[in-house]
Amino acid sequence: MKHLKATTFLIAAAFAGQALAQEAGGRLDIVVQPEPPGLMLGLVQNGPTQLVAGDIYEGLLRYTTDLEPEPGLAKSWDISEDGLTYTFHLNEGVKWHDGEPFTSADVVFSADVFLRETHARLRASLAYVDTITAPDDLTVVFKLKEPFGPFISVFEVGTMPMIPKHIYEGTDYATNEMNATPIGTGPFKFDKWEKGSFIHLVKNEDYYVDGLPHLDEVYYRVIPDAASRAVAFETGEVDVLPGGSVENWDVARLTEMDGVCSTGSGWEFFAPLAWMWLNNREGPTSDVRFRQAIMYAMDREFVRDVVWNGFGKIPTGPVASVTNFYSDGVTQYDYNPDKAKALLDEMGYDGETVRLLPLPYGETWQRWAEAVRQNLSEVGINVEIDSTDVAGWNEKTSQWDYDMAFTYLYQYGDPALGVSRNYTADRIQKGSPWNNVEGYENPELDAKWAAAAVMADPEARQDAYDEIQKEIVDDVPVAWLLELEFPTIYRCNVHDLVTTGIGLNDGIRNAWIEQ
Amino acid sequence: MAVLAPILGRLAKALITLLAIAVLNFFLIHAAPGDPAVVLAGEAGAADEQMIAQLRERFGLDQSFHVQLGSYVWNIVQLDFGYSFRQGAPVLDLILERLPATLILTLTAFVISLTLGIALGVAASARVGKASDSVLTTLALLFYATPLYWAALMAVLVFSVELGWLPGFGYETVGAGYSGLARIWDVIKHLILPASTLGLFFMAVYMRMTRASMLEVAQMDFVKTARAKGLSGPVIRRRHILRNAILPVVTLAGLQAGQLVGGAVLTETVFAWPGIGRLMFESLAARDYNTILGVFLVSAAMVIVFNILTDLVYRLVDPRIGARA
Numbered sequence: 062m063k064h065l066k067a068t069t070f071l072i073a074a075a076f077a078g079q080a081l082a083q084e085a086g087g088r089l090d091i092v093v094q095p096e097p098p099g100l101m102l103g104l105v106q107n108g109p110t111q112l113v114a115g116d117i118y119e120g121l122l123r124y125t126t127d128l129e130p131e132p133g134l135a136k137s138w139d140i141s142e143d144g145l146t147y148t149f150h151l152n153e154g155v156k157w158h159d160g161e162p163f164t165s166a167d168v169v170f171s172a173d174v175f176l177r178e179t180h181a182r183l184r185a186s187l188a189y190v191d192t193i194t195a196p197d198d199l200t201v202v203f204k205l206k207e208p209f210g211p212f213i214s215v216f217e218v219g220t221m222p223m224i225p226k227h228i229y230e231g232t233d234y235a236t237n238e239m240n241a242t243p244i245g246t247g248p249f250k251f252d253k254w255e256k257g258s259f260i261h262l263v264k265n266e267d268y269y270v271d272g273l274p275h276l277d278e279v280y281y282r283v284i285p286d287a288a289s290r291a292v293a294f295e296t297g298e299v300d301v302l303p304g305g306s307v308e309n310w311d312v313a314r315l316t317e318m319d320g321v322c323s324t325g326s327g328w329e330f331f332a333p334l335a336w337m338w339l340n341n342r343e344g345p346t347s348d349v350r351f352r353q354a355i356m357y358a359m360d361r362e363f364v365r366d367v368v369w370n371g372f373g374k375i376p377t378g379p380v381a382s383v384t385n386f387y388s389d390g391v392t393q394y395d396y397n398p399d400k401a402k403a404l405l406d407e408m409g410y411d412g413e414t415v416r417l418l419p420l421p422y423g424e425t426w427q428r429w430a431e432a433v434r435q436n437l438s439e440v441g442i443n444v445e446i447d448s449t450d451v452a453g454w455n456e457k458t459s460q461w462d463y464d465m466a467f468t469y470l471y472q473y474g475d476p477a478l479g480v481s482r483n484y485t486a487d488r489i490q491k492g493s494p495w496n497n498v499e500g501y502e503n504p505e506l507d508a509k510w511a512a513a514a515v516m517a518d519p520e521a522r523q524d525a526y527d528e529i530q531k532e533i534v535d536d537v538p539v540a541w542l543l544e545l546e547f548p549t550i551y552r553c554n555v556h557d558l559v560t561t562g563i564g565l566n567d568g569i570r571n572a573w574i575e576q
Numbered sequence: 577m578a579v580l581a582p583i584l585g586r587l588a589k590a591l592i593t594l595l596a597i598a599v600l601n602f603f604l605i606h607a608a609p610g611d612p613a614v615v616l617a618g619e620a621g622a623a624d625e626q627m628i629a630q631l632r633e634r635f636g637l638d639q640s641f642h643v644q645l646g647s648y649v650w651n652i653v654q655l656d657f658g659y660s661f662r663q664g665a666p667v668l669d670l671i672l673e674r675l676p677a678t679l680i681l682t683l684t685a686f687v688i689s690l691t692l693g694i695a696l697g698v699a700a701s702a703r704v705g706k707a708s709d710s711v712l713t714t715l716a717l718l719f720y721a722t723p724l725y726w727a728a729l730m731a732v733l734v735f736s737v738e739l740g741w742l743p744g745f746g747y748e749t750v751g752a753g754y755s756g757l758a759r760i761w762d763v764i765k766h767l768i769l770p771a772s773t774l775g776l777f778f779m780a781v782y783m784r785m786t787r788a789s790m791l792e793v794a795q796m797d798f799v800k801t802a803r804a805k806g807l808s809g810p811v812i813r814r815r816h817i818l819r820n821a822i823l824p825v826v827t828l829a830g831l832q833a834g835q836l837v838g839g840a841v842l843t844e845t846v847f848a849w850p851g852i853g854r855l856m857f858e859s860l861a862a863r864d865y866n867t868i869l870g871v872f873l874v875s876a877a878m879v880i881v882f883n884i885l886t887d888l889v890y891r892l893v894d895p896r897i898g899a900r901a
Contacts, residue, residue, distance in 0.1 A: 088751065095858065098616070098662045107619035182622035235634060240664050256673055257850025259750050280750055284848040285858075288729055293745055293848075296737055452610030452863045455618035471621055482622075492614075493623040 085275050087574035089555065091301040091565070092290050093260065093281040100251065100260070101240040102222040103171070103229075104179055111219045112303060113281050115566040116262055117158075118245035120218035121149055121168070121201075126329045126562045128385060128474045130213055134163070134223060134246060135201075144208030144517035151199045155269045157225050158250045165195035170226035172203075179234060186215045186478065189515075208517035211385075211475030217330065217563055220473065248274035248570035258283060268570070275573035287423060291315060300555055303565050304328065304547025309370045309425050315550055322553040325372070325546045327564020332381035332479075333547070335469035337417075337433070337540040338458065342500040345415060345442075346464055350408040352537035355465075356394035358401035358440040359433060365543055368429050372546040378534040379480050381544045384472045386526040391534040401440040414443040418458070418466035421451050429542075430467060458494040469545055470495065474562075476526055477514035484538055485510050501538035583884065590880045597876045598652050601869055602645055611637055612662055612863045635661050635865075652873065658866035660859075667870040670855060677747055678851035681843070682836040684767055685775035690829055692775075693782025697825075698818060700783065701790035702809075712783070719780035728773045728846040735769060742769050745848040770847040774840055778832055782825055789821035796820075822893055830886030834879035838871065 097109035102118045121135040130138075135149040155163040173193045176183050189209035194202050205212065215221055223246060228239050243251050246269075249262035260281040264274055282299055284290045291311040293299045295318070304327075307315065316323045339346040339355065346352060361375050380387045419430035427448075434444040444465075449457065458466050472479035482488050485507045488496040506529060513525035549565065551558055557571040613631035617623035632638045636647070651658055657667040700712045719727075736744030743749070747766050754762050793799065794817050802812045841853035852871060859867040890897050 090750070098619075098862070099664050105616075105619075106621060107616075108621075181617075181620065181624045181627040184624065184626070185622075235661070236664070255850065256670070257677070257854055258746055258848070261751065278751070282746075282750065282848075283850075284745060285845045285854060286848070289732065289745065289846055289848060292729075292732055292737055296740075296744065298743075298745055449609065451618070451861055452608065452615045454610075455614045456610035459614060459618075490625060492617075492625060492628045494618055495620075495622050 083275055083556075083573045084576055085272075085573070086277050087275075087576070088278045088280065089276055089301060089569070089572065089574065090280045090282055090299040092284060092293070092299050092303060092306045094284065094290065094306050096257065096283045096285075097260075099240060100243045100254070102219070102243075102245075103175055103224045104234060104240065106180065106182070106219060111566045113260055113262075114222070114243065114245075115218050115247070115563075116249040116279060116568045116570075117243050117247045117251055118218055118222040118224075119247045119568065120216050120221050120223065121151075122213075122216035123567055124214070124217060124330050124474065124562045126326055128214070128329060128383075128562055130216070131561075133216070133218070135216070140213065144210075145205045147203040147205070147212065149201045149203075151201070152269050153199060155246050156267050157227075157246055158244045158265065159225075159228075160267075161225065161227050163223070163225075163246050164198045165201045166198075167223055167226045168201045169193050169195050170230060171224040172221060175224045175229055175234065176221060180220075182473075182478075183215060183220055185482075186212065186220075207515040209477070209515055210517070210519070210522050211473075211477045211514070214385075214474040214478060217473075218568070219563070219566055247568050249276075249279055249568070252278075270570070274570040276569070279569070287311070294550065300552050301558065301565075302550040304549050307550075308423060309368070309372065312372070312548060312550065313370045316548070320553050321550060322555075323548045323550045324559055325548050327549055327559035327562070327567075328545075328547060329383045329562035330474050331563075332384045332472040332474075333469045333545040334376055334379075334381045334472060335467070335542045335545050336376075337542060338463070338466045338468060338499045339537070339539055340461065340464050340499060341502075341538060342461070344464055345408075345410055345413055348408050349536060350404045351410060352540065353394075354401040354404040354408075354410075354440065355437065355442075355540050356537055357397045357404070358442070359436045359540070359542070360396045361542060362396065364429055364432050368425060368432060369543065369546075372548060374544040374546070376541045376544050378530045378541060379484065379539075380476055380526065380530060381472050383544075384480070385475050386523050388523075388527040388530045390527060391531050398436075398440050405441060410442070412441070412443055414445050415464040416447040417444050418447050418449070418454065418463045420467040420469070421449060421454055426467060455494055458498050459492050461491065461498065461500065465540070466498075467542075468494065468498075476529075477510075481510040481514070484533060499539050501536070503533075503536065503538075506532060583888075586884050586887070590884065593880060594873070594876060595649070595652070598869070598873055599645070599649065601872045601876075602648055605863075605865055605868055606641070608863065610863050611635075612865060613637055615862050616662065648869070657870040657873070660864055660867045662859075662862055662864045663867070667866050670867055671852065671870055671874055674850060674852040674855045675837070677849060678837060678840060678844070678853065680747070680763070680767065681770055681774065681849055681851060682840055684771040685778065685840075686829075686832060686836065688771060689775040689778035689782055689832075693779040694786050694822075694825060696779070697783040697786025698790060698813065700787045701794070702813060704787075704791060713787070716780040716783045719776045720784070722777075724773065724777060725842045725846055727776065728770070728843055731769050731773050732846070742766075744769060747849055770843050770849055773847075774843045781828065785825055785828060786821065789824050790817055793817045793821040819893070823890065826886060826889050826893060830882050830889070833882040833885070835875075836882075837878045838875035 093109050093112055095109055099105045100114045102114040119134050121133050122130045123133045125131055134152060136152045138149045140147055157163055177187055189205050189207055190203055191206045192204045225244050228244055248265050248268050250265050252263045253261040262279045264277050284293050287308050291307045294302050294315060315321060339352050341347055365373050377389045378391050417430055420426045430446055437444050457463050482496055484501055486502045489500055490496055509529050513522055516522045549559055554575040556573055560571045561567045612635050613628055616631055617628055660667050660670055696712055700709045703709045732744040735742045743766050748762050799816055802816050838853055838856055841857050844851040844853045856871040
């Protein structure tokens with residue numbers, strides 16, 4: 062087993078040209094699970110779609126594992142001092158996969174027309190944008206209404222993929238026939254999709270970066286059973302298991318095999334944070350003492366070490382430790398059943414049963430729910446597990462029909478993009494599981510979240526977020542469980558597979574196989 | 577005409593049954609929590625009201641329940657299975673795309689299990705009480721009792737991982753570019769594990785049923801008569817006993833044949849076989865209403881067709897049935 066910790070070295074090597082003896086050619090087989098519903102990244106943004114379509118489509122920027130922006134389709138950019146004007150200079154000679162040139166008109170169409178209509182997450186950020194203009198073919202200018210701090214983080218391929226204007230302008234996006242044969246600017250072109258079996262991508266010979274990509278072809282393999290996926294890796298059918306494609310006990314087993322490497326890198330931008338929504342509106346969970354008692358009652362380290370086989374980190378609050386503007390200057394909730402019991406006594410908890418909704422994502426999550434139930438029953442809380450399937454989970458959480466519910470959310474590098482949406486009152490909206498589902502209302506904090514989002518000075522933002530984290534952790538609007546780590550498992554002769562904070566979703570243009 | 581009349585009657589009944597099944601399916605699928613818009617929004621990792629409203633409008637979920645039901649039934653009557661908005665393709669295309677893989681798998685398993693099952697059942701009944709009979713019946717019991725997914729995983733572990741004899745996943749070597757005979761051989765190699773796993777269970781059932789039925793018929797008077805006439809043992813077994821003992825096996829085979837389209841979900845999942853069972857399961861999880869209703873309807877139609885075929889086979893095997901009707 063060899064952990065790939067030297068990611069920064071690899072990035073440096075990749076950019077220095079031939080520092081490592083990169084070899085061209087070869088084929089890589091990667092598991093994709095579940096099978097994506099579609100590959101048109103502007104229309105579908107679920108995990109499997111991002112994994113495959115990240116090779117086909119590109120964004121203006123990429124982000125290092127420290128979340129610093131680096132060139133993508135834009136070779137350089139300037140931000141005005143007032144934080145209101147973002148100017149991007151595009152790479153020259155970039156072509157769409159059908160041979161048409163990629164220009165600033167495509168950028169304006171993508172951001173201002175297409176994605177504004179189809180991309181809910183980007184739409185929230187675009188609300189801060191006044192105008193998007195193209196002074197010439199290779200320049201794009203975004204003018205903001207307010208200095209929206211995290212704006213530099215929205216140019217990643219999954220957030221703002223570039224869409225070909227010549228194919229989509231004036232059409233019905235959802236039913237455009239070209240959705241089946243996606244056209245992007247990325248290092249690999251779509252070749253074939255045999256439903257239920259595989260998606261085949263081939264090298265883009267006209268890619269604008271000389272010498273990239275190294276691989277000739279990539280197969281994304283659909284293998285629906287988790288145990289079968291582990292076996293497929295063992296037998297050499299597949300070379301790469303993206304994070305989360307096998308159960309945790311198989312991760313431990315597979316990474317001990319000869320010639321197998323793993324890395325936890327490539328998730329820094331997403332920073333998936335798991336928690337339990339605690340229904341703040343009614344029942345025992347509406348009492349802050351009950352919610353604090355839950356935090357003290359849970360042995361989170363046990364879950365990390367046993368259920369997650371040691372992968373992950375115990376969070377201190379709503380912001381993950383790898384996300385920008387994290388602060389650990391908050392109340393620490395250690396495992397302390399006595400304190401939990403005292404809090405329950407103080408509030409006069411009468412043993413009312415609370416329902417716990419696990420996340421229906423496989424064995425690991427089921428066992429996690431059982432561990433939490435056991436911890437809570439040890440301090441006298443009666444828990445009833447309320448199991449359902451994915452559609453049922455979505456329905457129950459988005460209609461607020463639960464007492465405690467497992468979930469995890471991506472943070473997208475910045476609290477204003479991926480954190481505040483779960484805690485401010487304006488995001489209490491039925492019908493979606495990706496907002497303030499717990500119903501936490503704190504007008505004072507709402508004002509602070511809003512102010513922190515539009516500060517131009519990073520130091521001032523850090524101070525504001527320090528304060529927010531300190532206050533919200535005492536309220537326990539949700540029970541923070543674990544900063545998830547999804548190791549990517551691959552054969553050691555595959556190099557430079559994960560080179561950015563977006564990981565495999567960022568396109569594997571740098572990956573090469575040592576023959 | 578005497579043969580055709582009852583079939584026409586059955587066909588008319590079958591169409592009414594099919595329509596009733598379609599309506600029932602529609603109620604069932606809408607009774608499950610969640611809908612395709614909620615699932616898609618959930619998967620996107622971000623959603624606002626505008627997105628949910630757009631999705632509902634596209635899926636036709638913004639209309640009242642009876643309007644949705646009415647347009648569904650009207651489409652079905654016109655043999656229009658609708659469009660899968662989730663997958664961006666007509667449902668009929670999705671089903672036809674997956675149908676060949678499933679049929680190859682289930683038909684192979686069907687033929688293997690039926691021929692081997694009957695042959696072994698006859699053999700066991702001829703040696704009733706002897707050691708070879710005990711071995712066969714014990715094996716059959718074992719195959720019958722083993723959960724399918726466990727047997728499948730064990731088959732992969734033994735023959736694919738440990739011994740490396742056979743491929744464990746998919747229906748052909750991905751990207752090998754075989755054609756002609758090489759391709760057929762490749763598919764056959766991929767077919768062996770899933771088809772035998774799926775076939776073992778039914779083989780056990782056919783074997784036990786054939787054996788029991790053979791033994792029962794062997795006690796009858798006409799068998800004694802045949803023996804008294806001086807016919808040899810094998811001839812009696814083949815022409816007198818088997819012919820009469822096969823009817824319950826035909827009934828069961830008819831039931832299995834009805835499941836040819838949708839009955840291999842577990843096998844398809846473990847062996848990553850790109851069949852229709854998986855399409856059904858995944859569409860159900862995603863609440864892809866049109867696709868799931870389409871697969872259900874095709875499956876129901878298959879069951880009805882094979883029930884009718886089974887009736888016809890009855891008449892062939894035992895002409896008295898036709899005469900009585």
